[in-house]
Amino acid sequence: MTIKKLRLLNFKKFQDQTFEFNNDINIVVGDNESGKSSLLEAIEVVLNGCYRGKPLRSELTTELFNNDCIKAYLFGNKSQETLPEILVEAYLEGGPNLKGDNNSKKQDTEGLFVRIFFDPELADAYASFIENPDSVSTLPVEMYTFEWFSFAWNRVNQHNKGINCLFVDASRLHPTYGRTQYINGIISAALEKNDRTTLNLNYRQLKAKFDEEDAVVAINDNLDTANEITQKSLKVTADIASTTSWESGLQLAVDDVSFNQIGKGEQNQIQIKLALQNKAQDMDVIMVEEPENHLSHINLVQLISSIEKKNQGKQIFLTTHSSYVLNKLSIDKLCLLAGSYTRFKELDAKTVKTLKRFPGHDTLRVILAQKVILVEGPSDELVLKKIYLDKYKCLPEENGIDIIVVRGIGFKNYLNIAKPIKHPVRIVKDNDGDYQKNITEWLEKYEDDTFSIFSPEDNSSYSLEPALIESNSDNVMKLDKLAAIMLSSQTYNKYNTGDLQAKNEFVKDWFKGEKTGGRKVDSAMRIFENNEEITFPDYLLEAVNFDD
Amino acid sequence: MIKRLILASAGAGKSELISKEALERAADGEHILILTYTESNQKELFKKICRLNGYKPTEIVIKGWFTFLLEDMIRPYQRCIFSNRIPGINFNKAGDPNKRGGRNIPGTAEKIDGKYNSIHYLTKASGKAHTSYLSKLSYRIYKESKKNNIGRLSGIYDAVFIDEVQDLVGWDFDIIEAISKIDDLAFTCVGDFRQTVYTTHPTTKTPKTNTEKRERFESIGFATKPLNVSWRCIQPICDFAHLVHADENLYPKTISNVTQVPDVFANHTGVFTVSEQHISSYIQLFEPVILRLDKGTRLDLCEDQKCYNFGVSKGLGFERVLIIPTENHRKFLRGETGIFDDAKTDAPQNTLYVISTRAHYSVAFLFDEDSAIDVVRTWQP
Numbered sequence: 001m002t003i004k005k006l007r008l009l010n011f012k013k014f015q016d017q018t019f020e021f022n023n024d025i026n027i028v029v030g031d032n033e034s035g036k037s038s039l040l041e042a043i044e045v046v047l048n049g050c051y052r053g054k055p056l057r058s059e060l061t062t063e064l065f066n067n068d069c070i071k072a073y074l075f076g077n078k079s080q081e082t083l084p085e086i087l088v089e090a091y092l093e094g095g096p097n098l099k100g101d102n103n104s105k106k107q108d109t110e111g112l113f114v115r116i117f118f119d120p121e122l123a124d125a126y127a128s129f130i131e132n133p134d135s136v137s138t139l140p141v142e143m144y145t146f147e148w149f150s151f152a153w154n155r156v157n158q159h160n161k162g163i164n165c166l167f168v169d170a171s172r173l174h175p176t177y178g179r180t181q182y183i184n185g186i187i188s189a190a191l192e193k194n195d196r197t198t199l200n201l202n203y204r205q206l207k208a209k210f211d212e213e214d215a216v217v218a219i220n221d222n223l224d225t226a227n228e229i230t231q232k233s234l235k236v237t238a239d240i241a242s243t244t245s246w247e248s249g250l251q252l253a254v255d256d257v258s259f260n261q262i263g264k265g266e267q268n269q270i271q272i273k274l275a276l277q278n279k280a281q282d283m284d285v286i287m288v289e290e291p292e293n294h295l296s297h298i299n300l301v302q303l304i305s306s307i308e309k310k311n312q313g314k315q316i317f318l319t320t321h322s323s324y325v326l327n328k329l330s331i332d333k334l335c336l337l338a339g340s341y342t343r344f345k346e347l348d349a350k351t352v353k354t355l356k357r358f359p360g361h362d363t364l365r366v367i368l369a370q371k372v373i374l375v376e377g378p379s380d381e382l383v384l385k386k387i388y389l390d391k392y393k394c395l396p397e398e399n400g401i402d403i404i405v406v407r408g409i410g411f412k413n414y415l416n417i418a419k420p421i422k423h424p425v426r427i428v429k430d431n432d433g434d435y436q437k438n439i440t441e442w443l444e445k446y447e448d449d450t451f452s453i454f455s456p457e458d459n460s461s462y463s464l465e466p467a468l469i470e471s472n473s474d475n476v477m478k479l480d481k482l483a484a485i486m487l488s489s490q491t492y493n494k495y496n497t498g499d500l501q502a503k504n505e506f507v508k509d510w511f512k513g514e515k516t517g518g519r520k521v522d523s524a525m526r527i528f529e530n531n532e533e534i535t536f537p538d539y540l541l542e543a544v545n546f547d548d
Numbered sequence: 549m550i551k552r553l554i555l556a557s558a559g560a561g562k563s564e565l566i567s568k569e570a571l572e573r574a575a576d577g578e579h580i581l582i583l584t585y586t587e588s589n590q591k592e593l594f595k596k597i598c599r600l601n602g603y604k605p606t607e608i609v610i611k612g613w614f615t616f617l618l619e620d621m622i623r624p625y626q627r628c629i630f631s632n633r634i635p636g637i638n639f640n641k642a643g644d645p646n647k648r649g650g651r652n653i654p655g656t657a658e659k660i661d662g663k664y665n666s667i668h669y670l671t672k673a674s675g676k677a678h679t680s681y682l683s684k685l686s687y688r689i690y691k692e693s694k695k696n697n698i699g700r701l702s703g704i705y706d707a708v709f710i711d712e713v714q715d716l717v718g719w720d721f722d723i724i725e726a727i728s729k730i731d732d733l734a735f736t737c738v739g740d741f742r743q744t745v746y747t748t749h750p751t752t753k754t755p756k757t758n759t760e761k762r763e764r765f766e767s768i769g770f771a772t773k774p775l776n777v778s779w780r781c782i783q784p785i786c787d788f789a790h791l792v793h794a795d796e797n798l799y800p801k802t803i804s805n806v807t808q809v810p811d812v813f814a815n816h817t818g819v820f821t822v823s824e825q826h827i828s829s830y831i832q833l834f835e836p837v838i839l840r841l842d843k844g845t846r847l848d849l850c851e852d853q854k855c856y857n858f859g860v861s862k863g864l865g866f867e868r869v870l871i872i873p874t875e876n877h878r879k880f881l882r883g884e885t886g887i888f889d890d891a892k893t894d895a896p897q898n899t900l901y902v903i904s905t906r907a908h909y910s911v912a913f914l915f916d917e918d919s920a921i922d923v924v925r926t927w928q929p
Contacts, residue, residue, distance in 0.1 A: 100624030101696070102633075106623075108696055151623035152700070153633050161594035 001163040001284045002093035002315045003043065007104060009087035010066040011045075012038040019341050025311060026135065027326050028319045030337030031368055036319040040167065040287045043317065046088040046114050047165040047285060049148055049158065053172060053182055060116060060144050070139050071298075078133045080126060083140075087118035093160045094284075102150035111151040112161060119145040128233060165285035168275045170268050170293055183259060183271070187252060189283055190274040207238035211239050254466055265294040269303050276310040288318040292325055304328045327359035331417065336367060340418050351416040354409055361409055366417050366425075369402035373426045373543060374414050377517075379524035380428055380464050386528045386537050388544040396544065414535075415451060425451040428543045430463035454543040465511040465520060466535040468527075469504060476500045478535070483507055485530045486523040551728050553713075553762075553770040554738040557802040558789065558905035559780025559865065562738050566709050567596040569736070574607040578706035585613045585715040585748055588863060593711065609705075613716070613748055614639075614679055620688035620725060622677065624700055625693035629664050629685070630675075638676040643750045645671075661801050664688070680749040683719035690726050713739035714761070718751030721761070725768050725788040737770065742793050742901040744894055745862055758894055762798070776800045778905070780865050783808065784818040785911055788923045789904040791885055792897060806908065813867055813909040820927040821881065821915040822870070829929055834862045836868035836912060846872050849914075858899050861906055869907035872914050876900070881913060883920030890891075 002023045008014040014037030028036045043049055051059040062070065069084040076082045091111045098110040118126070122143040130141055150156050166189050172182040188196060210216060216236070224234040252259035254266065262270075268291070275286050291307070292300050303411055304325055307316065320326060326334060332352045334344040355363060366372055373396075375381050381403045388396045397401055406414050411427060418425045432438045439455045461467035465486075472482040476499070483495050485509065495506050511520055527534070570580045584590055586797045590610050597604045604610075611619070614637050616682070626634060638645075647670060658668045670677055670684045671819045677685060690697055695877035701708075708727060710716070716724065726905060728735055741758035755761040765772065778786050783804040790801050809817055829838075831853065838855045840846065849872070856864065871877070876896055879887045888897035913919075918926045 058677055096700065097620075099700045099703060101693075102624070102627060106627075108700075149633075152619070153626065154619050 001110075003047075003090050003285065003483070004093050004109075005091035006039070006042060007087070007089040007091075008039075008042050009104075010084050011042050011086050012064060012066060013292045014038065014042075015052065015066050015068055017341060019335070020031065021315070021317075021335065022343075022345065023315060023349050025316045025329055025333040026318070027331075027333050028317060028327065028335045029321075029364060029367060030319075034337040036337055037070050037289065039474060040317055040319065041291065042088050043090070043285065043287060044165060044167050044241065046090040046112050047161070047163055048167075049114070052169075053167065053185070056114065056146055056148075057117075058140050062139050062141050062144065064116065065139060065141075073139060074136065078130045078136055078345040080118065080120075080123060083118040083126075085118075087113065088115075089113040092163065095150075098150040098152060098156075098162065102151050102153040109151060112149070112156060112163070113151070114146055114148050115147040116144055119143055135470050158347060163284045164282055165287060166275050166278070166283045167287045167289075168271050168290040169287075170264070184250075186271055186274050190277045190279060192252065192279045193282070195279075199250065204400070210238040211235075260528075263294070265296065267301060268294050272303060273306055273310075276307065276314070278314070279528055281313070283314060285317065288316070290319055292320060292322040297324070300324065315537060320547055321364065323362050323364040324359050327361065327363055328356040331355050331363060334367070336421065338368070344417075347420065348416045351413045354413055358409055361407070361413075362404060363414075363417055365402050365404055366414055366423075367421060369404075369423070371402070371424055371426075371546070372399035372418060373401065373403045373428060374406050374411055375403060375428045376406060376430060376451070377464075377520070378405055379520045382521075382524040382528045383464060383468070384428065384537070384540060384544050387540055391544065392546075399546070401544075401546065415446065418451070422450065426543055427451055427453045428540065429453060429455045430535065431455050431461070432459070433459050433462040435459055454539045456537055456539050461537060463511075465523070466508050467539070468534075469507050471535045471537040473500065473504050474535075476503065479503055479507075481532060482534050485526050485534065486520070486533060514537060550734060551770045552736045553765045553772045554736065554775050555772060555776055555799070556738060556775040557786075557799070558738045558740060558743060558902070560740070560775045560802075561597040561777070561779050562711060562740075562775070563593050564600075565775065566711055566736070566738060567593060567600055570608050570707070570709065571597065571601050571605070573707050573734075574605040578607065579704060580608045580707045580709070581616075581701075581705045582608065582610045582709045582711060583613055583616050584610075584711040586712065587612060589712055592731075592863065613710075613720070614682055615665045617682045617686045617723070618677060620701055620704075621697050622682070622689055625689050625696045627751070628692040629689060630666060630670070632675055634670065634675060634677050635652075636674075636676045637682065638671045638678050639673075640678050640749070644680050644878045646680075680751075683717075683723050683748070687719055687722040687726070690723070695726070698726050698730060701727065702733060705733065707734040707736070710737045713745075714738040714741045714744040714758070715739075715747055717747045717749065717756055717761075718753035720748055721755055721764050725764075725841065728768050728770070737765070738775075739776040741894075742799065742898055743862060744898050745859060745902060759796075759798075774800050777805050778802050778804045779805050781821055782806045782817055782909060783907055784923050785905065785907060785909075788911065788921065789901055791921065791923075792880075792888075792901040792904065794827045795886055795889065807911055816868075818911075818923075819904075819924045820910065820912040821917065821919050821924060822912045822927045823916045824914070826927065826929055827914055830912065830927060831870065833912065834868050834912075836870035836910070837866040837906070838870050838872065839906065840872045841874055846914075858903050862902050864906060865908065866906055867908050868910045868912075869903070870912045870914065871903050877913065878915060881915055881919040881921065881924065882917065885921075 003021050005021065006019045009016050019039065028039060030036050041051060046055060049056050051064070065084060065088060073084055087104065089111060090113070091109055092098060093110060095110045099108065100110060101108045101109055103113060126140065126143055130136055148156050166186065168186065220235045223236065224230065254262045254270065259267065272288055272291055291303055295303060308329060330352055332344050332347040336342040336344070355361060373384060375384065383454055384403055385395060392399070404414070411429070415425065429439065435455065435457050439453065443453060456467045458470065460468045468482065472478045479500060483503065484492055487495055487510065491510065495503060554565070566582060570582060573580050584593065590612055593610050594604060597608065618634065618637055622634060648651050656667050657665055659665055669681045710724070724737065741761065743756065755764045781804060786802040786804045790799070793799055816834060822901055827849065831849065838850055838853050838857060839861055840850060840855055842857055873881065877885055877900060880900065891897065914926065
């Protein structure tokens with residue numbers, strides 16, 4: 001079974017939002033506090049009846065409620081009907097007996113929902129709670145209850161819901177989250193059904209044997225020989241209550257080291273791989289929080305390739321802050337949480353493929369930045385930063401402006417990625433000596449895109465360095481000042497002969513041609529660190545002008 | 549797809565037939581729904597499947613008729629009629645909840661001002677659905693939801709069986725008809741109309757009688773197939789029971805498949821009358837299970853004996869049975885086999901059929917005369 005759609009009302013970050021998903025992989029991306037974890041938690045609530053691994057019944061707290069709905073309640077008249085409700089609806093596919101039209105969209109479809117609401121049976125208690133409405137400072141969640149139904153409006157439970165999800169979240173290894181239960185849930189999911197029973201049976205037999213060991217019997221015989229403590233028989237025994245299964249008594253060991261003691265990266269990898277293995281094939285949905293956590297790049301590469309291979313027949317949700325994870329697993333599986341919810345499924349197939357091949361590109365920066373400036377090389381980036389710093393007295397990233405070097409994969413792929421989010425994108429591009437061909441005609445290919453391009457119209461300013469040189473060539477003094485910054489002292493000595501024209505050509509030639517990348521970066525560094533006043537070309541000034 | 553009505557005789561092995569076919573289908577990965585009215589028969593079917601297979605595969609679902617109506621026919625699309633979730637059913641033990649003394653209670657009409665009236669279908673206090681109107685509500689939802697409930701069902705199951713279909717009446721048959729319209733569904737109804745002793749609800753709507761029900765099945769397009777064997781009763785008992793409905797000319801004679809009578813019972817087999825004079829020695833000698841009208845019947849005989857009222861004996865089987873006859877039964881033994889023709893309901897006739905088919909080896913009637921029926925012999929010590 002797969003989740004097609006999720007609707008959340010008043011659940012944590014989400015006042016009322018609907019999310020549609022891919023059947024295979026969903027890569028949930030968003031800034032910190034954008035609600036990535038909340039989204040995954042909501043899925044766990046509606047599919048497993050659990051919040052962070054614990055039964056929902058014991059987890060009904062104000063934490064689950066959207067802040068705005070609590071505020072609206074507290075600022076309102078507090079009558080019973082103003083008490084907010086949480087609704088988590090999962091629209092599913094593959095469970096025909098969950099079908100019906102009992103959902104908020106009145107669709108005839110398969111699904112489950114959890115509703116958390118004020119228990120009307122407690123109206124009397126509520127009446128006394130609001131006797132003095134002004135003293136009410138919190139939502140009375142203690143008077144809340146929840147119901148869990150299918151869209152057929154039949155009650156569901158762990159056994160009849162027909163869909164299971166497993167939430168892999170490394171932070172749950174922390175003892176306060178019920179570590180044992182959590183990790184055993186994962187082990188259990190990885191095993192065949194028969195294996196679980198066999199483990200349990202053998203574990204109980206082992207415990208029974210313990211009680212029969214001669215040494216144990218001897219200890220027990222001596223425990224209360226004279227029956228001074230109790231008239232009945234007193235014994236130390238292994239706990240073999242049928243309710244305690246292997247899960248509480250067994251644990252995972254890696255190279256004979258307890259799972260809890262091994263490195264965090266290793267823990268993380270093993271958890272995710274175990275969850276994906278799911279031999280019993282009883283997990284429909286697997287959710288993974290930030291698989292990149294604690295992993296070196298090489299280990300991450302291995303983990304991602306195993307996620308790619310082992311996800312067959314399962315719907316995967318993972319959150320990430322890693323462009324590598326996103327690009328490698330296919331950037332069109334991106335589900336972006338940034339105020340609104342955007343999927344990238346329409347993304348250009350070529351771009352998707354290119355990024356799978358070259359996953360090192362910082363695609364997430366384009367996606368998450370509020371404003372983006374795309375540039376061709378690191379020199380452009382540094383110089384733009386310098387201009388911005390001079391103008392606004394801070395670096396652009398401090399104001400949510402990200403300058404990104406497109407490098408090998410070119411502007412096109414980055415523009416494709418930026419397209420679904422409709423962020424303002426600025427491009428700083430060289431005219432390469434032919435403004436008509438490289439800028440005007442190039443732009444024609446992108447007529448329906450919304451970005452602005454910045455490039456010098458003068459063909460003699462064919463790239464960054466010549467443009468800088470041109471804008472400081474009013475007189476020799478000015479050019480000398482620039483050359484002193486851009487060139488090393490050795491080169492400057494070579495430069496410092498001839499007239500303005502000769503000097504102009506010398507510097508331009510110095511940065512011309514192949515294998516001048518190092519020179520360009522060095523000079524950009526020096527410009528960035530320099531405190532002398534130089535004149536920057538207009539197109540660069542405009543590119544970082546955010547004055548509106 | 550094929551729609552079959554299997555007319556079984558008592559002891560024909562209906563449960564076995566259903567269980568076997570359901571298991572075969574489940575092994576092919578099909579999903580099967582088995583419906584039956586009584587809880588005891590649900591348990592019986594479950595046991596039978598477990599006996600044959602070791603466990604009940606999850607592909608096979610056994611549901612009570614009322615549970616089925618509520619969970620599959622009503623709730624998934626109930627909002628087209630009632631917007632509050634129907635929390636459960638209210639079993640109408642005392643009959644139609646909207647009638648008192650044969651008259652409709654005011655305010656319980658199905659519709660008021662063109663709108664569905666919840667009081668007609670649901671209890672006032674808790675909104676539970678009256679069992680008397682459960683199939684009617686199901687049918688209304690079928691119509692109002694544009695057949696969505698049946699569409700949903702077809703998405704879940706490949707085969708549906710209704711066992712003891714004779715217990716269904718009136719609106720239940722509109723649901724049967726709706727289910728029968730699912731194209732790719734194997735639909736099998738199994739029952740023995742001669743064993744109708746209780747029905748799902750009181751109704752004035754047809755079909756009510758056996759004949760009406762059979763006609764309805766025919767008009768829906770069910771192919772009727774008899775299952776006229778008995779794995780329970782020896783041939784003379786089958787022959788006697790056959791006479792109860794022989795006038796209707798609808799049922800082929802039942803063939804006994806009991807070929808071996810264990811030695812301990814071989815000394816006394818068949819259908820007998822036993823006089824008052826010999827009754828206590830008969831009871832002592834053969835220890836029959838006594839079947840009686842109600843617990844007030846012949847306390848002198850029934851004390852310390854294993855006894856069942858007629859009404860609860862259905863579905864049970866015993867080696868030997870002693871029946872304490874009613875006036876009608878006596879007339880029947882005297883040869884008046886048409887005695888039930890003018891009865892208002894089929895119930896008394898069906899009861900005689902049921903109690904006559906409980907015993908494997910011997911059926912005795914406490915009756916002072918010689919019976920006019922050939923197969924019945926008079927017992928002498």
